Amino acid sequence: MKTRILFLFAFSLLYVSGLNAQDYEYIGVKKCKMCHNKEEKGNQYKIWSESKHAHAMEALNAEEAKDPKCLKCHSTAAGAPEDMLSDYITVEEGVSCESCHGPGSAYKSSKIMKDREEAIKNGLVIPTEEVCKKCHNEESPNYKGFDFKEYSAKIAHPLIEEDE
Numbered sequence: 001m002k003t004r005i006l007f008l009f010a011f012s013l014l015y016v017s018g019l020n021a022q023d024y025e026y027i028g029v030k031k032c033k034m035c036h037n038k039e040e041k042g043n044q045y046k047i048w049s050e051s052k053h054a055h056a057m058e059a060l061n062a063e064e065a066k067d068p069k070c071l072k073c074h075s076t077a078a079g080a081p082e083d084m085l086s087d088y089i090t091v092e093e094g095v096s097c098e099s100c101h102g103p104g105s106a107y108k109s110s111k112i113m114k115d116r117e118e119a120i121k122n123g124l125v126i127p128t129e130e131v132c133k134k135c136h137n138e139e140s141p142n143y144k145g146f147d148f149k150e151y152s153a154k155i156a157h158p159l160i161e162e163d164e
Contacts, residue, residue: 028089073135
């Protein structure tokens with residue numbers, strides 16, 4: 001009986017966590033830009049828009065731009081499950097905010113974003129080396145090694161916190 005109760009409890013947890021994961025939707029860089037485009041906050045959008053991530057689709061030739069093996073890393077929208085895409089995200093925006101930070105539909109509100117723990121509970125991903133290595137790995141035909149510390153410094157775009 002104990003085993004059966006434990007099994008049902010474990011199954012319930014998995015089921016509920018699966019439902020929560022499906023509640024997140026990719027919203028696209030224009031939605032992120034609305035709050036992350038202010039100089040006094042760190043100008044994260046501008047930093048991203050000038051990065052190789054923002055121009056990742058331009059790095060592909062016409063044939064590669066149709067290849068799912070290339071698209072999964074060169075475009076957030078192309079690499080995400082179709083049922084998690086909103087009407088706002090496009091393949092052309094390349095490697096957008098949500099490739100690194102997770103689908104933003106549940107954590108995008110200012111109220112949630114002001115509380116880091118709450119944002120994480122709502123799907124915000126704090127990028128780690130493992131997140132980056134989903135694309136920056138030996139599967140890439142252009143892979144030349146990946147030094148997380150070096151490359152994350154190149155794309156750093158910290159949020160400048162307001163004094164409260």
